[in-house]
Amino acid sequence: MSAVILDGKAIAKQIQEEVKEAVVKMKQERGITPGLAAVLVGENPASQMYVKMKRNRCAEAGIESFGYELPADTSQRDLEKLIAELNANSKVHGILVQLPLPDHIDSDKILQAISLDKDVDGFHPINIGRLAMKGREPEFIPATPYGCMVLLQEAEKLVPGFKISGANAVVCGRSNIVGMPMSLLLVKADATVTIVHSRTKDISEIIGQADIVIGAMGRAEMIKGAWLKEGAVCIDVATVKVDDPAAPKGYVWKGDIEFEVAKERVAAITPVPGGVGPMTIAMLLKNTLHGAEVALR
Amino acid sequence: MSAVILDGKAIAKQIQEEVKEAVVKMKQERGITPGLAAVLVGENPASQMYVKMKRNRCAEAGIESFGYELPADTSQRDLEKLIAELNANSKVHGILVQLPLPDHIDSDKILQAISLDKDVDGFHPINIGRLAMKGREPEFIPATPYGCMVLLQEAEKLVPGFKISGANAVVCGRSNIVGMPMSLLLVKADATVTIVHSRTKDISEIIGQADIVIGAMGRAEMIKGAWLKEGAVCIDVATVKVDDPAAPKGYVWKGDIEFEVAKERVAAITPVPGGVGPMTIAMLLKNTLHGAEVALR
Numbered sequence: 224m225s226a227v228i229l230d231g232k233a234i235a236k237q238i239q240e241e242v243k244e245a246v247v248k249m250k251q252e253r254g255i256t257p258g259l260a261a262v263l264v265g266e267n268p269a270s271q272m273y274v275k276m277k278r279n280r281c282a283e284a285g286i287e288s289f290g291y292e293l294p295a296d297t298s299q300r301d302l303e304k305l306i307a308e309l310n311a312n313s314k315v316h317g318i319l320v321q322l323p324l325p326d327h328i329d330s331d332k333i334l335q336a337i338s339l340d341k342d343v344d345g346f347h348p349i350n351i352g353r354l355a356m357k358g359r360e361p362e363f364i365p366a367t368p369y370g371c372m373v374l375l376q377e378a379e380k381l382v383p384g385f386k387i388s389g390a391n392a393v394v395c396g397r398s399n400i401v402g403m404p405m406s407l408l409l410v411k412a413d414a415t416v417t418i419v420h421s422r423t424k425d426i427s428e429i430i431g432q433a434d435i436v437i438g439a440m441g442r443a444e445m446i447k448g449a450w451l452k453e454g455a456v457c458i459d460v461a462t463v464k465v466d467d468p469a470a471p472k473g474y475v476w477k478g479d480i481e482f483e484v485a486k487e488r489v490a491a492i493t494p495v496p497g498g499v500g501p502m503t504i505a506m507l508l509k510n511t512l513h514g515a516e517v518a519l520r
Numbered sequence: 521m522s523a524v525i526l527d528g529k530a531i532a533k534q535i536q537e538e539v540k541e542a543v544v545k546m547k548q549e550r551g552i553t554p555g556l557a558a559v560l561v562g563e564n565p566a567s568q569m570y571v572k573m574k575r576n577r578c579a580e581a582g583i584e585s586f587g588y589e590l591p592a593d594t595s596q597r598d599l600e601k602l603i604a605e606l607n608a609n610s611k612v613h614g615i616l617v618q619l620p621l622p623d624h625i626d627s628d629k630i631l632q633a634i635s636l637d638k639d640v641d642g643f644h645p646i647n648i649g650r651l652a653m654k655g656r657e658p659e660f661i662p663a664t665p666y667g668c669m670v671l672l673q674e675a676e677k678l679v680p681g682f683k684i685s686g687a688n689a690v691v692c693g694r695s696n697i698v699g700m701p702m703s704l705l706l707v708k709a710d711a712t713v714t715i716v717h718s719r720t721k722d723i724s725e726i727i728g729q730a731d732i733v734i735g736a737m738g739r740a741e742m743i744k745g746a747w748l749k750e751g752a753v754c755i756d757v758a759t760v761k762v763d764d765p766a767a768p769k770g771y772v773w774k775g776d777i778e779f780e781v782a783k784e785r786v787a788a789i790t791p792v793p794g795g796v797g798p799m800t801i802a803m804l805l806k807n808t809l810h811g812a813e814v815a816l817r
Contacts (some may be wrong), residue, residue, distance in 0.1 A: 245724055287759070304648075331656060336645075347649075348645070348646045348649030348653065348656070348793055349632075349646055349649060350648060351648075351653060352644075352645030352647070352648035352649030353645055353647070353649075353650050353651075354652075355648050355651070355652045355700055355704065356645065356648060356696045357577075357694065357695065357696050357700070358696070358699065359628060359645070381681065382728070388719060389719045389720070389721055389722070389749070391722070391726075393680035397654065397707055398654065399653045399654050399655070403652055403654070403707075406715075407652065410694055410700075410715055411718075413715070413719040414719075414725070415714065415715065415716050415719070415720040417712065417713065417714040417715075418703075418712065418713050418714075419712050420710075421714070422686045422710040423686070423712040424684060424686055424688070425688070428651045429688075429712070466727075467784065513566050514579070519701070
């Protein structure tokens with residue numbers, strides 16, 4: 224049996240279309256254009272590329288984006304001052320501070336300075352705290368785990384008998400931006416959640432019992448296809464560049480999960496690339512639209 | 521083999537003694553007496569008893585306690601006003617709002633109103649958010665999970681070969697005040713953590729693989745002794761009153777774990793009562809002392 228391939232690219236496109244329509248409607252009916260401020264400190268090429276992609280996708284969806292490119296030696300104070308200005312700016316409904324920030328900046332304080340109503344990345348500690356707490360909901364869900372949840376909901380439609388509620392889910396990795404918020408979202412969705420990481424013993428055994436596997440470690444094909452339970456649903460967040468002289472570009476992209484073997488065993492799996500990646504930006508657009516809705520409340 | 525019984529009562533007493541000595545020293549050297557404000561709304565008898573116990577133990581440790589007993593119909597606004605006054609009161613180093621609050625009160629807003637420097641219960645969403653985040657530490661750890669961690673550290677000393685780091689830990693229950701913060705603390709301590717709850721399938725199988733079992737469901741002897749792995753370390757947070765006509769008082773206290781069977785299989789276990797219960801108040805005293813230290817910073 225061959226797995227259902229969860230087509231993140233197509234789903235992301237659909238979400239982007241929905242956002243675009245809602246943006247048009249908001250402009251017509253309320254005279255408001257959702258706006259995203261993207262703050263970049265320093266000249267990390269990967270960060271520059273991510274910000275550029277996010278702003279391009281905003282433009283496609285009719286969201287106005289404001290770029291703030293600051294030199295690497297920007298002071299904590301100046302960055303906090305900019306955040307305060309953006310908090311007060313009524314044209315800005317979402318504030319995105321591209322991570323990582325330079326070492327001399329206290330990232331914690333910066334993330335905490337963002338208004339809860341504009342925290343479209345969902346990294347404010349109050350947002351994360353609410354994610355961890357029963358009976359409370361964050362205003363914004365961090366984009367990558369949010370995208371993974373949408374892919375799991377898609378799997379519920381496509382895989383007979385698969386349900387997130389009650390499933391045994393294993394989240395591989397415990398980062399602040401993916402692994403931990405993903406684990407908290409899955410607990411909220413009534414999955415039984417196991418968080419595994421570099422210190423875990425018996426990782427193959429634990430993964431062998433999982434109905435849901437989330438790869439969020441960034442270690443190419445560390446999760447062997449043969450470990451996976453037949454019928455599992457696999458979401459691979461990792462995108463690792465691996466040298467391959469046989470490939471046209473001299474490299475290929477790999478996820479945490481050994482895709483070629485896995486896809487013959489499991490019920491559903493995301494490809495790398497084209498799975499979680501496109502979903503992340505789509506959910507950021509959705510969060511920015513939500514920011515504009517919050518401002519209208 | 522019979523298990524090591526983790527004597528929470530004795531360890532709590534020792535912690536209380538250490539707090540008492542530190543309080544004496546603080547009075548002598550800095551002229552400051554740590555102070556705890558205990559806020560109780562309404563006349564729930566269990567809450568009244570908890571607050572009374574906490575205040576008695578404060579008195580024993582030389583901590584000044586200030587009781588605020590408000591009628592059940594206290595308004596949100598008046599309660600927030602009291603919290604603001606306590607935040608500003610330099611004699612108060614810790615603010616404890618006994619939960620549950622009456623239904624007409626927005627507990628979330630009340631907990632969020634407590635100054636982070638005085639949040640000795642550790643329930644402010646920022647505190648919980650920091651608990652969930654790598655590289656960040658909450659100012660205060662919620663007392664019950666904090667007490668459980670101390671008992672696990674005690675087990676590290678008493679059980680040959682037992683280490684929290686790398687252990688498979690199963691936390692039964694996902695409440696805001698015990699299960700969830702306990703899970704987050706165990707992840708921080710490098711355990712592999714599984715969070716199980718009422719929707720979990722195969723609970724006996726999951727528990728059978730655990731090196732650490734935390735019972736935090738409040739369901740008398742729901743976790744059977746025969747399920748447990750030999751050599752496991754068990755911490756039982758639950759205290760459930762169970763009718764027993766044969767008992768002198770007509771009832772007995774039970775934990776989540778079937779103690780009599782478990783203690784013949786596992787490496788270490790807490791008794792109920794006399795395990796986690798006494799630790800909770802001891803850690804609250806320790807947190808209040810820490811609150812006074814924070815004020816001196």
